[in-house]
Amino acid sequence: MKMMIRGDCKMIDKKLTSPKMTVPLFLIALIVFIGMFYGVVTNQEWLKNIDMGSLTWFTDYFGEPQRQYVNNLFNYYMTFSAEIGDVKGVVLISIIVTIILFIKQRHLAVWFVTYLVSGVIMNKLIKDTVLRPRPYNHLAVDTGFSFPSGHSNASTLLYFALMIIIISVAAKTITKVLSALVMGILWLSILFCRLYFHAHYFSDVIGGTSLAIIWVALFLMVYPYFINHRRQRV
Template identity: 30%
Template sequence: MLMQSPASFPAELAQNSGQATSFGPDQYVLDWMVDHRTPAWTAAMRAITTLGNTVTLYLVVIVVVIAFAIARKWQLVLFVGLGSAVGSLIMVALKELFSRDRPPIPERLIDLSSHSFPSGHAMCSTIVYGLIAVALYQVSPWVRSHVWVLVFAPLLALSIGVSRVYLGAHWMTDVIAGWILGALFVAAATWITFRSGPVGPPDSLSAPQASAGTPQNIRKDPPQAPPGKS
């Protein structure tokens, strides 16, 4: 048996520490994606993944928050604005906590420097687009009568997550964890914010006051005849 010299151990450990770790079918899914890449799909995935970029999500949140502020929907301003910020901070903290390496560089089609788990694109797109969908459902009667439009939020988040695996930016389990954590965050934020009931229409607060003074609710006694003289 050949014995390795102690001097070779540090070099071997350094080499192993740089290897990306995969769980379960991670490597199989990544290899399948790489083997089925085409120029058309690559262009499409590059476009889809930009919808989950940090700058894109920031701009979307700012536009929505401004729109709700103009409409004086302050509860929704906090729900979308603060919720998106808190969700982003949680995602960054989890990346630092797990410090998982990304897939190997030869498979990556984009340059990245942060950790892999969870997928920030998958988690933050689920949070941002999910919070916006909930907010629109709360404030818009049209959305409540056309609930099917809300499916675009999860479909968008799912597409962004798939693009991250296709481009070699994340392992499959990074993306799945991002979806689950993002959905749990949206559910928790919705319950905390709207547990007392949905946001009513603009005139919901004034309507009861106006109806309270209507003639139908005012009791009127019939006029009495003047007392007779004895």
Template identity: 30%
Template sequence: MLIVPDNQRWKRFTISGVVFIVLMLMIKFNSTIGTTMDAVFQSLFTSQRFENIGWFHALMTLISFLASPKLDLLWVLIIAIVLWLRNYRIPAVWAICTIIGGDVIGTLVKHFVKRARPAQHLAADDGYSFPSGHTLGLFLVAGILFLVVIPIIQKAAVRTICQLLLIFAIFFLAVSRVYLYAHWPVDTIAAMVLAYAWLQVAEWLYVAWAPKLRELKIFSNSIY
């Protein structure tokens, strides 16, 4: 089984869930701590010295585009098709359900908090700001790759390189969303925490339901 039982999973879910709720309530009720965190981190990545570097702006824009929520769904669909064709049918279905479930949760939270985006945001970045949908989606894509794709790769060196690239991708995406004034820094941090918490639930669901799905004819020969 690609995702195995883990007694520590609910502990990780509880910790990450509590951290997310604290961040959410701080933003919902305009806590001074939250606004201070935003001001400090935003100043690091939106200074004039970065805006004057053409290639940096182009890179941030490209990363942000490639990790848009719609493209995150596309990447997971491609991953699921590849898994399905290689007879990893249960992981394929799990991957799609994980990204959709995460997007639904993120949307519900956005409409609960109703945080406005930074004043300088682009017109294309509409809707509410908390949490960052881009960051949430890419974190889930990375989680899916970590859990059900990278373990299939035989060469340890390749697995390590893929893992490092995914970590860097998440970091630079979070930076790009702040740099482009699409989100406040706490929006991206909270999105990663929320995605991590949801992944704990998704992993538990996989462990619980994968053996039962194998009883269905369509999944009877699936590797899981």
């Protein structure tokens, strides 16, 4: 089905870049991330209890699932979610989105690439600083350190960017609602699969997600200045 595009909409919806939207979003996400970061680096007992409790529950309930298309339909879906949220999946989707935006709305393409790449790099820098080991029963395919979760961070960055763009350019409400529903389910599935496959602790997922939301808020804040700068150059 062809998406209906509003001819007069060439920028992100002003409601989304309003301080009433961005400031609370930024502050809430910042508080959550600082809480997770502090709890991890100082080895807080309350956070260890949450992390080990959730890891034990997932292990007891789901066992030791393999990231393969085997066993049952749910494991198939979790494997699919993990692959979509992996580096290759995120890069592929991002390239497709960038090409489409570059053809139709070049300034959004530049904003999107800058936002996504810088957000992923920030997550990687923090991960390589904290150096938190992964859960003891993680899969061999999941290498590197644990906090914050890269899958959670990248998928959140991508999901929110796509929703921001669709809300801004889609003419029909049904398009916005269906897009939010489908992509929202997939996004939450990617977050869930990190716990399902024991790739991360609960705080890793929350940390990666909240860091991404901080980045969303920041780039929504700077978007009006970004547009004004490009207009001055033109």
